[in-house]
Amino acid sequence: MRMSKVKVLFLPDQVTVEVEQGTSLLKAAAVAGISIKSTCGGAGTCGKCLVQVKEGEVRVDSTRNLSPAQQKQGMVLGCQAFAISDVTVEVPADSRLRRHQVLIGELEQPDLGDFPFEPLLRTVTLDLTPPTLDDITVDSQRLLAALAVQGYQPVHLPLRLLQRLPEDLRTAMWKVDVIMSLTDCGWQVIAVEPNNPGKERFGLAVDIGTTTVVVSLHNLANGQTVARAGTYNLQAQYGDDVISRMIHATENKDGLTELQQAVVKTINDLIRQIEKETQINREDIYGLVAAGNTTMSQLFLGISPKYIRLEPYIPTISSVAAVDAAEIGVKIHPRGMVYLIPSVASYVGGDITAGVLATRLTDAEEITLFIDIGTNGEMVLGNRDWLVTCACSAGPAFEGGGITFGMRAMEGAIERVKIDSSTGEIEYKTVQDAKPIGICGSGLIELLGQLRRAGLIDRTGKFTDQVQTDRLRERDGEKEYVLAWAKDSGSGKDIVITESDIKNLIRSKGAVYAGVRSLLRAVDLPLEAIDRIFIAGGFGHYLSIPEAVEIGLLPDVERDKYAYVGNTSLKGAQLALLSVSAWHRARQIGEMMTYIELSAGNTFMDEYVSALFLPHTDLTQFPSVKG
Amino acid sequence: MRMSKVKVLFLPDQVTVEVEQGTSLLKAAAVAGISIKSTCGGAGTCGKCLVQVKEGEVRVDSTRNLSPAQQKQGMVLGCQAFAISDVTVEVPADSRLRRHQVLIGELEQPDLGDFPFEPLLRTVTLDLTPPTLDDITVDSQRLLAALAVQGYQPVHLPLRLLQRLPEDLRTAMWKVDVIMSLTDCGWQVIAVEPNNPGKERFGLAVDIGTTTVVVSLHNLANGQTVARAGTYNLQAQYGDDVISRMIHATENKDGLTELQQAVVKTINDLIRQIEKETQINREDIYGLVAAGNTTMSQLFLGISPKYIRLEPYIPTISSVAAVDAAEIGVKIHPRGMVYLIPSVASYVGGDITAGVLATRLTDAEEITLFIDIGTNGEMVLGNRDWLVTCACSAGPAFEGGGITFGMRAMEGAIERVKIDSSTGEIEYKTVQDAKPIGICGSGLIELLGQLRRAGLIDRTGKFTDQVQTDRLRERDGEKEYVLAWAKDSGSGKDIVITESDIKNLIRSKGAVYAGVRSLLRAVDLPLEAIDRIFIAGGFGHYLSIPEAVEIGLLPDVERDKYAYVGNTSLKGAQLALLSVSAWHRARQIGEMMTYIELSAGNTFMDEYVSALFLPHTDLTQFPSVKG
Ligand code: FES
Ligand code: FES
Known part of the structure; x- marks a missing residue:
């Protein structure tokens, strides 16, 4: 079958791409360099990839998530609509992936601490004696012998370098910078360059x-x-x-x-x-x-x-x-x-190993809980002598998935909230102070804590009648709370949180807390044994600890045991890059961690069911929270 | 500039190729798969690449080596004639590289001797325990751990294999043949295949x-x-x-x-x-x-x-x-x-290292001279405790170069000769008993020896008047001896050896003998110290030791000290392939050999000048040869 090509024009970007007939609009947008939300990966279930067909013919496979009104306007799911003729497509602001509030932070200098500065990638300068009739050592041996004198041995010279070595050495007049990288078998030469003291690598x-x-x-x-x-x-x-x-x-x-x-x-x-x-x-x-x-x-x-x-x-x-x-x-x-950086198991990866490395967990006597909350809650418990780790599926709620107005921490995301318990009114702060279009993870946790504190929801997460406010209402048979009215929002729609949203959040926080409990039970230690809790990951920075404890996401221990540790995945990678000792340590950490598979046995399930209340079924675990 | 294409038709092969205008006929022949002699590599100096242009236009850059008669017939040097239009070219039998009498020998089985059979490339069969929730070792570690149990450690799994490892293991239902090769850093996996006891590798x-x-x-x-x-x-x-x-x-x-x-x-x-x-x-x-x-x-x-x-x-x-x-x-x-197989120096290569390995030179107490004569004479002297080596430039004479009718040991080459000293008549034997078209190295050495023995030449290589024969004549002011008359030859030409040819041969033999002497002098040993002499290389097989001694190419020691050792380059490679110990030994041999550079100092030159006689200036070195 010969495929014909069709043109897809994206508005307001005014970008046209040519694709094969039958290509989805989502894919065409990707080709055009336009990033469209697609939480479900194009399965047609998340409803985020909404676009409007202005002209031309498309084949629509599914209209799930679309109201009749939307359909009338030519709205389609980008992943479910396929270009049959040349088409013109408008991509609404709502459907776009926005510039993320990516945590790149300051130009922070890496803190090597006790690790010596000895990078994985090295430059060694050699001033070789040129060969003569009395000194006919072959080129490669001449280089390797000089490196051995400096302690680099064994060194591997790959064929691609051998092929250019004679010219490289002679062009440099035998004074060279040799750049090497550490491998599992000594060092490998990356380049042989003419010596240049001014060159930065x-x-x-x-x-x-x-x-x-x-x-x-x-x-x-x-x-x-x-x-x-x-x-x-x-x-x-x-x-x-x-x-x-x-x-x-x-x-x-x-x-x-x-x-x-x-x-x-x-x-x-x-x-x-x-x-x-x-x-x-x-x-x-x-x-x-x-x-x-x-x-x-x-x-x-x-x-x-x-x-x-x-x-x-x-x-x-x-x-x-x-x-x-x-x-x-x-x-x-x-x-x-x-x-x-080595990983430990399917759901405990190199980012966690890097985190343990960066936070020097294995330097200390204190028992530390390291926790990274995202779609998965990954956690490590231990000290210099032992490390246990597990991962629980928190679900996408903390990243905005499965929540009606959930979104990532992008422009227009509500990230902080405060509810007045007498009036039921709300104050919020959005990312970049834009008009609100949704709510991100940190906002959701604070919201849940505030709703509970204000008495707007009960311990099971159901809305109560305790506070009189028109923000609390019922739509399509489900109760919801209005965070921002249409007139104030960036999308012209009321931003709400529904009872199902709350149920999803409780499941997520329950899973994380159950993970912590399971780890403790695996090593037979009580909550009080934890000396420090490190909150890692991009999410961590925005997380409000009091509210996280209030809803039973994090354990109820002294607040000064908590510390934000930032992007320890990057910090760990930096340490390994800059210190061979840190790189070796990372590998030791990977081998040292005992992985606890939560799906084996009943411990996790029991803990999870107990954690599906605010803050928990067992209130003695949360003495500082009033039930 | 756009190049036009022209067609070149080769006869009698009837092969046509299309090449760019201006391509040499020599190159066009190579494209056509027709191998033409080109001893000088296309420099226009050897005159071997003669072809006849039958039709079409060629540009001729040089007519060197061509008689006016030849030029009239359209004969050109293939390397000096360039196709301008479509051309038809006849390639005479004389100009073709013939099917060589390549020494492939019988299907000889390698003789490992004391080396254990432990090939550089191994198959290890593993019956792995499939993973379960209680045994979540990652795929690569599972494989490596099982290999370690069998003593293979460290083992490197290249990325290309990791990328297919999960499917490879599961398709094989965890019972696999792992093929590995030894590297400088343990073993490297080449393939992971489903176990198949019947498969040969x-x-x-x-x-x-x-x-x-x-x-x-x-x-x-x-x-x-x-x-x-x-x-x-x-x-x-x-x-x-x-x-x-x-x-x-x-x-x-x-x-x-x-x-x-x-x-x-x-x-x-x-x-x-x-x-x-x-x-x-x-x-x-x-x-x-x-x-x-x-x-x-x-x-x-x-x-x-x-x-x-x-x-x-x-x-x-x-x-x-x-x-x-x-x-x-x-x-x-x-x-x-x-x-x-590692080499030692620019002119002592892996073939010589392989030869030392194959002949077990380093196993013995006896002092052995290993010698491989070709364009270069490469030799090694030593025993289990020491090895010295050198290479001398013998020149191309022994391979037929620089000799009027010199050729390689191909069909039609005279390889054995016998001269009757009373009549000056000659008997010869050619490769494959074809009509003679030239003479190869072994023939030349025997010829030189026989000419000398018959008194047809004197100690300086000049023709004498001692024997009356019409085979001895003068052409263009130079004396020559006719080996075969035109009527008996394969090319219709008289096959002769000239005085200049003999001079060239004496230079070649002198260089080899001077090399042997220089090696002995480097370790300060007399000729008598040599216990064995191994003659290696394709040339070796045909070499007649008595005549080689007669002309002073090889030392005058007891004939039973001599042995032909055949293609020790291949034999050494076989040993290394089939025995890790032999492979390691080859590397040791490479490091153990002391290279003597003959161009440094005067020893070699002095010895060379003394060796420019038949057999030598110093007759005491050749007691068995009458001067
Ligand atoms: S990507 Fe989720 S519905 Fe289209
Ligand atoms: S190749 Fe030697 S003359 Fe042509």
């Missing part, structure tokens, strides 16, 4: 999040952070969360390749952005260390996550040898190397 | 000679030789000897690539031939071990030999880690590995 630390990717660039001579950048993970066009990406990778012919290339493109785009900002050339970046969850790690390397998803949930890799950047498409020095 | 041993390439295929389960094949090194189209190949590689833009691809194609062609003969699939060959001189080794890997040729003659590599067959274009298993 760099390494990249990368946090590959499911949602966002953040990188920091470091001078390999002193470890200094010289640039930092962050953006969306372009994989988002294939699904918002890890599960929908796994499905995409497994069930589409090119799915794995698409996801692999998307994350690599994300990183390459960030490098290009840094190139522009700093005048640093990407070829002067000789390697990178990346940390991400297990699925992100495998997708980055082009390894299918299929069996991560299927029982008994087995990843292909944990610790993996450094790979060639070129082999996976990362555009740095053509022979640059890529390192991955 | 193979490894290849390769002797990369400047002239010929010989391979043998071995079953990795028992070491058995299952096939053997040999052919011309296709690099011959770029020059007959090492020097002209170096020049081609260095002075032509694509020269290195052409030479690299030519030798790889030679090997790939041999593998294809074996595929046809044996029904064995090339993908079941998991690796190869090659031995060749230093230039051949570097060209095989795509490393320029430029600095081998220039003083102080420095190669790029000696010992080199295994490389991916795919990276250099060798078509075996897509992840198969290539090993090279």
Whole structure:
């Protein structure tokens, strides 16, 4: 069958792309470089990918989530509508992925602490004696012998370098900078360059999040952070969360390749952005260390996550040898190397290992709970002698999924709320102080805590009649609370939270708390044994601890035991990049962690059911919260 | 400039090729798959690439070596004539490279001797326990742990294999054959295949000679030789000897690539031939071990030999880690590995190391001289405690170069001669008993010895008047001896040897003998200290020891000290392929050999000048030869 091509014009962007007839509008938008929300990854269930067909013919496979009025206006789900003729499509602001409030932070300098500065990527300057008739050592041996004198042994010289070695050495008149990277078998030479004391060389630390990717660039001579950048993970066009990406990778012919290339493109785009900002050339970046969850790690390397998803949930890799950047498409020095922080299990990845490394959990005697809340709640409990870890499926609620007006922490997201318990009125703050269009995770947790404190909901999450306010109302047989009226909102719609939304949130917080309890029970320790609680991840920064305890998401311990630790995934990657000792430590940590599989046995289920109240069935666990 | 294409028709082959206007006929012939002699590599000096233009227009750059009569007939040097229009070209039998009497020998079984059978490429069968919720070891660790139990550690799993590992393991239902190759850092996995006890896997041993390439295929389960094949090194189209190949590689833009691809194609062609003969699939060959001189080794890997040729003659590599067959274009298993027997210096290569390995020189107390005569005379002297080696430039005479009717040991080459000293008449034997068209190295040595013995030449190589025969005559002011009359020859021409030819031969033999003397002097030992002399190489088989001693090419020691050892380059490669211990030994030998550079100091020159007599200036060195 010969496919005909059709043109799709996107408005108001005025971008036209040519695609094969029968291509979904969602995919055409991706081709056009327009990012459309697609939480369900194009399954037609999330209803986020709404676009309006202005002209031309489309085939519509499903109208789920669409009101008759919307359909009349030509609104379709981008993933369910396929271009048959040339078409003109309007993409509403609501359907767009906005510029994310990506946590790139200041140009913070890495804190190596006790780790010596000894980067994974090194420059060694050699002043070689040129060969003569009396000294006929072959070129490669001459180089290797000089490196051995400096303590680098064994050193591997790949064929690609051997092929150019004679010219490289003679052009440099035997005075060379040898750039090497540590491998599982000694050192590998990346480049042999003419000695140039003025030349700066760099390494990249990368946090590959499911949602966002953040990188920091470091001078390999002193470890200094010289640039930092962050953006969306372009994989988002294939699904918002890890599960929908796994499905995409497994069930589409090119799915794995698409996801692999998307994350690599994300990183390459960030490098290009840094190139522009700093005048640093990407070829002067000789390697990178990346940390991400297990699925992100495998997708980055082009390894299918299929069996991560299927029982008994087995990843292909944990610790993996450094790979060639070129082999996976990362555009740095053509022979640059890529390192991955090892993961522990299918749902406890390198980002968590990096977190344990960055927070020096294994340096301390104190028992620490490290917790990273996203779609999954991943947590580690332990100290210098032992570490246990688990992951629970918190569901997408904290990231805006499954919540009527849920959204990520982007422009227009309500992130802080305060409810007056006498009037039932609400004050809120949005990201970038834009008009509200939805509510993000930190806002939702605060909202739940405030609703409960104000008596607007009861311990089961049901709305009460205690407070008289017209913000509390019923629509389509379900009770809801209005956060922002249509006139004040950015979308012209009332922003509400419904009783089902609250139920979803309670399930999410219950799962996380049950995870903490299960970990404690696995090592037979009481809540009081926890000396410190570290809250990690992008979400952590915005999380209000009092409200998180109020709703029973986090344990009710002294508030001064809590600390925000920020993006420890990136921090851990930085440490490994800049200190061989830290890199080795990361690998030890990966091996040292005992993974507790929550789906085995009844502990987790019992704990979960008990946690489906606000704050909990067992109020003695939350002495500071009034029931 | 747009190039037009012209057609070149070759007769009597009836092969037409289309080439760019201005292409040399020599190159067009190569494209057509017709091998034309080109000893000088297309420089226009050897005069061997004679062809006849029957029709069409050619541009002729040089008519050197051509008689007016030849020019009248349309004879041109293929390398100096360039197709301007469509042309028809006749290639005379004389100008063709003939099917070489390549020494492939019987399907000889390798003799491992004391070396244990433990191939460089292994199959390990694993019956893995499938993962469960209680045993969530990741796939790669599960495999590596099982290999470690069998003593394989560390093992590297390349990314390309990790990417397919989950499916490979599950398709095989966890019972797999793991094929691994030894690297400088433990083992590297080449393939993970479903267990199949019936499957045979193979490894290849390769002797990369400047002239010929010989391979043998071995079953990795028992070491058995299952096939053997040999052919011309296709690099011959770029020059007959090492020097002209170096020049081609260095002075032509694509020269290195052409030479690299030519030798790889030679090997790939041999593998294809074996595929046809044996029904064995090339993908079941998991690796190869090659031995060749230093230039051949570097060209095989795509490393320029430029600095081998220039003083102080420095190669790029000696010992080199295994490389991916795919990276250099060798078509075996897509992840198969290539090993090279290490070389010692620019003119003492892996073929010599392999020879020392194969002849167990380092096992014995006896002092052995190992000698391989070709364009270079390479020799090793030593025993289990020490090894010295050197190479002397014997010149192309022994391979037929620089000799009026010199040729390689191909069909029609005179290889044995006997001269009656009373009549001056000659008897000869040719390769394949064809009509004589020239004389090869072994024939030349015997001829020289017989001429001397018969008194036809004196000690300086000049013709005498002692014997009355019309075979001795003068042409163009130079004396010559007729080996075969035109009526008996294959080319219709008298086959002769001239006084200049004899001078060239004396230079060659003098250089080899001077090399032997220089080695002895380097370790301060007399001739009598030599317990054994091993003659290696294709040339060796045909060499007549008495005549070689008679002319002063080889030392005058008891004849029973001499032994022919055959193609020890291939034998050494076989040993290394089939025994890790032999592979390690080869590397030790490479490091153990002390290279004596003959161009440093006066020893060699003094010895050389003394050796320019038959047999020698100092007759006491040749007591068995009457002066
Ligand atoms: S409904 Fe289209 S992406 Fe979810
Ligand atoms: S003269 Fe043509 S190849 Fe030598």
